[in-house]
Amino acid sequence: MLRIGIDVGGTHTDAVLLDGDAVIASTKALTTADVTTGILDALETILADHAGREDSIEAVMLGTTQFTNAVIERRELAEVAAVRIGMPSGKGIPPKIGWPEDISGSLGDDVYMIRGGYLYDGWPLAEMDDREINSVVDDLKVKNVEAVAISSAFSPMNAEPEQLLAKRIRAAIPNVRITESHSIGRLGILERENAALLNASLLSFADRVVTSFLEAIRNRGLTCRFFVSQNDGTLMDAEFARQFPALTFASGPTNSLRGACKLTGLDNAIVVDIGGTTSDIGILQDGFPRESSIVIEVGGVRTNFRMPDILAIGLGGGSLVAKDGRTIGPRSVGHELVKEGLVFGGDTLTATDIVVATGQVDIGDPSAVADLDPDVVAAATREMAQMLNAGIEKMKPSSDPLPVVLVGGGAVLVTDELEAASEMLRPEHSGVANAIGAAIAQIGGEAERMVSYEKTSRQSAVEQVTAEATEIALAAGADATTIRVADVEETSISYMAGNTMRLRVKVVGDIAALENIAAMENTA
């Protein structure tokens, strides 16, 4: 079976065609303003030598930064009404508090806070008030709002209040788009509510993006299924992606790590993705990116999305090299490298020129760097290795030796062995690791609860939460027979008796075969 992976970045659109585990075609094209043309071009290139095999393509997987960029650049954001269920707690701390003014303004002024929600131990925080619900619903109807984000205290543990309100709003405003916070975020109501608001704000854009992607692949004669990759390296199907565009915010670095995992067969490794301006160092743990534990801001808004822990250092193919070779970066000529670099006929000394001067790599016109002082070349080479070694040392989870996988367009920069690495791998096709990461992604499901190990044994608590995560993965299109637990995270809760834990379980599984899905749909 064939699979296609596409990665739409700010500069490049990469695509690969996989036959089982083998990369049988790949391309790196420029991202076009309309995105779709760039994707069609990339598809055309990788399918050129495989015409007639369209029917054996199982799925197309897409990684995209369009939604992240929309938030960062405040484009394509629709107005969203925020409704929080949690009064009488949180008085004076309304939704969107602490947001930068420009993005807060993009989402409009409709904010409601009503009674309801739950406490940490499952006791009702307050009873929901029917008259209050009616008045919110009536108001939303009068204003004819297009999108609503609903949050509720402790909704990851009990989503009923959010579900009830969503139902009432849908009944009153049939075409409204709603994001319920429990479906998108973890514990931490402000961050989860922010995630729901950003997501709801992107729903209309997501609808257009997914539709145009689907049109693009259908126009190319592909009738297979279509998936979008998420922050945690798993996939969502087209319909899910229309509902949860915010889950793509960190899919770029995740796909590059997952691609490196696939290309090398390593489940535990350090991955260095060397681009034009930075080297992004991440850690593969059991085949998935190690996640960051800090609050992640997207476009200045605090969220608690699952994001990979990435250390970016200022070393890339276009990094400027000082005259004596002892300082490199962080300034870079970026993608102007192909005009500005010495070997490309420019007059800026870059990291790429240094590597060409060592004679170990043949890029552009090597004669342009033949006159460089060997001492400068040697000093710069040492400095580059030193920067990467220091970065890798900082990221390494322990002193145990770990292999280092080099990926990205700038991977050629590293020609010698790095001290910090137990071994160095430069897999073939490493330049399109992102697209490969998208192509091989699995379906995931995640669930989280606060549990007391005094009331429920750890084993049965893990089983319960795993069952919930499995349900979510199955609903997203996973094959039941391949589902396995990818991660169990337990965080203890301070100042709480009863050995209270925040327990989170993630499961992953292969994409269910099409016939199984069809069978499921027929019986449904």
Add this chain to the structure above:
Amino acid sequence: MNLTADALQDLSAGAVFLATGGGGDPYVTYLATQKVLEECGFAELISVDDLDDNAYVVAIGGVGAPTVSLELLPSVEDAAIALEEFERHVGRKVDAVVSFEIGGGNSLIPIIAAARCGIPVVDGDGMGRALPEAQMMTYPIAGVAPTPAIGLDYAGNVVTFSTDSTETYERHVRSMAQAMGGMITTVEHPMTGEQLKSSIVPDTITFSTEIGRILREYRGNAHRIFAPLGEAFDRSIYGELCHIYTGKVVDHTSSIVGGFDIGEAVIESFDSTEPRLRLNIKNEFLLARINDQVVASVPDLITVLDYETSTPINAERLRYGQRVTVVGVGCPAYYRSAAALKVVAPRCFGFDCEYVPLEDLKEHHQPMSGG
């Protein structure tokens, strides 16, 4: 002096440093305080020296699990309502409020109360840092009784306390906090201005703001921040700032015992050649050891900073693989008295060792290396 919203960011950042890993993330309380100061304009911050000896002062703050506040948000009204309920309970007006501890949200709650009730907040607190239990505050150590006291929950329910000892009060208030949603606002330790003068750790609100300013202006790794930070501590009631260790977290375990987060973190130097640092945690960072040698212990301050930015890290946010710099600061002299060490020495937290002042352990600290 008037405390306005402009100072808040620095104040809360500095309070996280002085909280030594405890106190929880002050972000939500920070938002509430900012809102109140914008509405009310300011809170009046006074030096303890300017307080009348006969003034009636109370300590106000949050008791419970900081993690609960991530979902059960505080209300901007809570602090003022709690103060009114206390006044009703004791039948007299409160003249000024003061903080339990400079750390997490508890450095900010008295400011909210002061701004909304139009009374001053006294510059200082009852710990000079964060510590887990009520009897560890300087007020009870100096002989101030914790009750009459009240607790207020998110829904306006009130509970009153009248206990015969601080230890009993600590037990009662903690179990009530759990029954009332996990986090309550308490008004307790009523005292005279004279009593406060002899028990307060003074000027910590101003000092915390100064630390926050330095963390902001010199944002970067320890090499950048150490000198200005050290000078600030030299000018303060605290002891010396010491670099204890730099490395990454290679192990972190934790579990809950009796409502406290008990754990241990192991930190290893970047090049893995040096012996590891072991940090014992009971909500706060309490004890640091290299091999079996204690290199810093409670009541001296142990703070863990993010290696890249020197941002202080809460114990609950400490994670495997994080790159950190561990620093120590000598505690205010008050905590080195025999009376204080009876309740805050390492043995009070179950560690089998005597308290040795931080500055006497310097030879065991890892020197700050590199550039």
